Amino acid sequence: MNCLLCHSPYNPITNWRQLLFLEDPDVLCPRCRGSFKLIDGRLCEICGRLLEEAAPSLCADCLRWQEDEQWGRVLVKNRSVYTYNDWMKDVIALWKFRGDYVIVEAFRHPFARAFAEHFGRGWHVVPIPLSPERLCERGFNQAEALACLLPFPSFPWLARRHSEKQSKKSRRERMETDNPFFLPGHPPLAGKRIVLIDDIYTTGITVRHAARVLLGAGAAEVGALTLVRA
Amino acid sequence: MNVSPLLSFLQGFRLPREQLPFSENEIEDALRAGWLGEQPGLTRTPRSWRCMRCGNDDPLRFASFPCARCGKNCVYCRKCLSMGRISACTRLAHVSLPLPFERHEAPLAWQGELSPAQAEAAMAVQQAVLDSRELIVWAVCGAGKTEILFPAIAAALEKGWRVCLATPRTDVVRELAPRFRQAFPRVPLAVWHGGSDERGRIASLVLSTTHQLLRAYRVFDVMIVDEVDAFPYSVEPMLEYAVSQARKEQASLIYLTATPSRAWQRDIARGKRQAAVIPARYHGRPLPVPAFEWCGNWRKQLERGRLPENVLSWVLHRLEQRKQAFLFVPHIDELEAVTRILQRVDSRIVGVHAEAPDRAEHVQAFRDGRVPLLVTTTILERGVTVPNIDVAVLGAEDRIFTESALVQIAGRVGRSAAFPDGDVRFFHHGKTQEMVRARRHIIRMNEEARKRGLLRT
Structure with a gap:
């Protein structure tokens, strides 16, 4: 082979x-x-990043989130599979930006295993969408590609308006930008537990924006499973 | 008449439609007007697919994805992704009008002198260019190939022809650019490599890497392919394809090589392909002939953290004599193991492989003499003509060391006129055909040079 x-x-x-x-x-x-380096050890209870042994159970970023009236408790937890090392950066660039779709196969087992470990049956899978413009430019949605690896159906309930590429903004700017997500129909969200799927968790603003839209429409709780914790 | 911006943007190139910064309307109008042509990005072959941009037809280098553009499961080429994805629904656009041309009078400012062997080959190249023929320039490593091209390029530029020199390696393009600028100071020259902003420009004289050449289409009257010292790139079919697409159909085709493939060597011997052979280096001293030395199961030794005794003593001898050396190994894993072992002997020793990010630094350190021995998996830049070095190969029996690779490795030694000799040693665990062929190749070249009176005695 x-x-x-x-x-x-x-x-x-x-x-x-x-x-x-x-x-x-x-x-x-x-x-x-x-x-690839799997994330393994003591994790921040919310964002799933690796913590020092002696550190408190929440990382500084998540403490800041929790103190915020608007954003605290929007996301129950994020779990990521891999750390964002140089190798992963190159692979993500090849996969997502060069568009080598088939690389997603390399993540099939670790991603499905992480889903079973941290979420599992009872959670509804919702991939983070791309705007129509970005989808056309890229040809595929990397979050959907990840969602397809799971042995459960995924629900395209969210949609996204076009805005600037996330990676060009600072945390402050990301916090303040308008929420790009919306619900195009009336999905049956009431009382459901939702797990958002995305490729990278960096500041957490993307999944929190999406989570707020879902919670506003009646979802019971929202978590996230991401491939990489940056 | 106003020249359409689309025309001047695209002329000489063939690009995926989505890479054209023009509206759908403008493109459709041009298609209707007939001067814009389209081709599918992929075509079917009996076994799988062929990428029309890079020529890839290896079934293992295609995959498919649910394409948001065409809504189908779309096949794409994994080989040339760095230039933007080509999939089954991609359309490649090109301009079918000929480009205007410009004549250059007496373009050559170079005043150097060619050795008798070089002069002979230069004549042959010029004739092939003027007759729009194909010619192989088979010149040993260190023959001085670039200068051989100057008279032929000058003749082509005088006729208003566009000339392209293509090579697999960015560093070769970078190194040649100033030499060509000096030789042809009044001729517009464009340098195409991944990091250059001239790569969208057609000029009378173009220096290009393989990848950038993939964008050009039916535009060059003279195509020169320089694969000098290209190991491990020399068997890259992508370059061959890029050349076939970028040249005009009647263009002359000049190949520069130190190590033609066996098929080519046969064709040359039978007169089926024309070649100008330069068997001697510009300094007129014979090529160092490799010596073979058995070193037992060296892989097993490596596992135990040891080098075969004769290999180690070869290295120690160089260190003692303060003579710099290259040690070639087949793969990255072995590179790491060997480097670790040798660093215990001398901590200044480093290992460099083809994709190592700190490659340039280590090479510079070697050039400056700060590194006594470099362990490597690849021929470094061709600019690495470190004057006084020895070369050894550990595991010369490995499949990666073909005749041509070994000839090129041996060709590192004795390139400067001041130090025309040096030791070339192939350490092996069982002699191979390729090793024997490589040695025979070098001996034959020396014999031929002697016969033609090209060696200084």
Whole structure:
């Protein structure tokens, strides 16, 4: 087999279990797989970032969120699969910006495992949408691609207005911009637990904007599962 | 007549429609008027697909995605993504009107002198260009290939022809640009590489990397392909395809190579392809011939954190003599292991692979003499003509070391006139055909040079 990322040949069978139980072999070679760093250890209860052993249970950013009357408790929790190391930056650039869609396959098992561990049945999967303009430019929505990895249906309940690219703004600016999300119809949200799917959690403003729209329409609680915690 | 901005933007190129900064209306009008042509981005082949931009037809290098543009599951090319994705619903646009041309009188300002071997080849290149033919310039590493081209390029520019020199490597383009500017000071020159803002400009003289050349379409009258010292890039079919698309159909085609493929060597021997062979270096001393040395199961030794004894003593000997050296290994994993071991011997030793981000720094340190030995997986820039060095290959039996790779590796040694000799050593765990062919190749070139009286005695 050839590695999905570096294209070099490798032996995908690493142990007997795999052969006996016909588990899907990894699509990445060991070197590429090993370059991703899973988030593992003590986490901030809300945003899911890795904490020092002695630190309090919320990180400084989340404390700030919780103190805010408007934004506190909008998001019950975010969990991310990987840290945002240099390798991940390159892979995300290739996947999302160059548009190499198939790379999403490399995340299938870790992403589905994280969903089962932190959320699971009973949560409704809602991918963070792109604006129609951005969707056309990019050709696909990376959050939908991630949502498709999960063994549950996903619900396209949210829509998004066009605004400037998020990555060009500071946290302050992001906080203050108008909420780009809206509900195009009247989805049956009352009393539902929603898990938002996105590629990167940076400041958390995107998922909180989306969460507020959903809570305003009757959702019981909103969490987020993101591929990367920046 | 007003020239349409779309025409002047696109002329000479072939680009995906969505990369054109013009409205749908303007594009549709141009299509109706007939001077704008369109082609599908991908076409079907019996086995899979072919990308019309980069020529990729390897089924493993295609994938599909739910495309928001066409609403279907759309196949795309994974090979040339860095230039913007080409998928099954992409349309490539080009201008079908010929570009205006400009003649340059006596464009060549270069006043240097060619060696007898160079002069002979230069004549052959010029004739091939004037006759719009194909010619291979088979010149040993260190023959001085660039100057050979000058008379031919000058002749083409006088006729108002557009000339392109293409190479797989950005650093070669960067290095050649000032030399061409000096040689042709009054001729508009455009340098195309990933970081250059001239890459959207057609000029009388263009220096381009493979990727940037993929954008050009039916625009050059003279196409020169320089794959000098290109290992590990030399077997890149993408360059071949880019060249075939960027040249006009009747354009002359000049290949510069130190190591033609075996098929080409056969064709040359049988007279099926024409070649100008330069078997001697400009300084007139023979090429150093590689010596083979068995080193046992060196991979196993590496696992135990050791180097084979003869390899280690080769390295120690260079360190003692204060002679700089390259040590080539097949892969990155081995590079890391070997570097770790050698750094225990001398902490200044570094390892550099082709994609290493700090590559340039380490190379500079080597050039400055601050690094006594460089462990590497690839030929570095061709500018790395460190005057007095030795070269060894560890694991010369590995598949990656083809005849041409090994010839080019050996070609690092003895390039300067002041130090025309040096040691080339292939450490192996079982001699291969490719190693034997590489040595034979070098010996044959030396013999030919001797026969033609090109060696200084």
